[in-house]
Amino acid sequence: MHRESADTVPQGPNQPCPSSTKSHVAARQSLSDHAVGTDPPAGRTGHRQRLSTEEATRWADSFDVLLSHKYGLAAFRAFLKTEFSEENLEFWLACEDFKKTRSAAKLAAKAQRIFEEFIDVQAPREVNIDFQTRELTRRNVQEPSLSCFDQAQGKVHSLMEKDSYPRFLRSKIYTDLLSQTQRRLS
Structure with a gap:
């Protein structure tokens, strides 16, 4: 709670x-x-947009x-x-970046890195997803595609949105x- x-x-x-x-x-x-x-510190040039x-x-x-x-x-x-709980947002952002990967050679390495950092059990920044999603993602990463994290990313997005x-x-x-x-x- x-x-x-x-x-x-x-x-x-x-x-x-x-x-x-x-x-x-x-x-x-x-x-x-x-x-x-x-206002930017003295010596800095450029215009900073205000919110x-x-x-x-x-x-x-x-x-x-x-x-x-x-x-x-x-x-x-x-x-x-x-x-x-910033790992949730970091995972979501990593997935968004992953979807922009155009090199097949980089796809597998990026997928493995994301899996090891966020999805694998005991990952350094492990996200909270169910066993079925974790296993599906594990299988997807074996033959990575731009959509291999879609289910896990959707679950994390939903968790952040609702919680x-x-x-x-x-x-x-x-x-x-x-x-x-x-x-x-x-």
């Missing part, structure tokens, strides 16, 4: 208790520096709208880090970001 308080972080049975306040503060600071568009309240508000329209916006993706990643995304929309990270964009307009 996850607690609703934005200043607490759910703990697994074998995880040490982190400093959740520090984690949230660091995530918000990093995000506000990039997503809200503070509008309208854009940030649209992230609540759907999970896919959030994922398709670079600042939305950054905000969601920052949130997932506070929940120690993490609603909590993100209620999180202090998101509400603070909205407040910052609205204050900037005042």
Whole structure:
């Protein structure tokens, strides 16, 4: 179960208790520096686009709208880090990148790397999928195609959409970001 308080972080049975306040503060600071568009440090050139309240508000329209916006993706990643579940997003992104692979020679190596990093039992960033999906993916990787991770990616997408995304929309990270964009307009 996850607690609703934005200043607490759910703990697994074998995880040490982190400093959740520090984690949230660091995530918000990093995000506000990039997503809200503070002025660039002296000496840097180039124009930094600022996040509008309208854009940030649209992230609540759907999970896919959030994922398709670079600042939305950054905000969601920052949130997932506070929940120690960023492997889900990293896997989803790895699958999106994998689907763009055009070289047959690279396909097998990339598929194996993704499998070993996210799918295999005891993988360093193992995602939470059922046994049947894990085994189907294992078989698919033996003869990789651009769709070999589709079922696993779909399960992880659904998990994030139904579980993490609603909590993100209620999180202090998101509400603070909205407040910052609205204050900037005042």
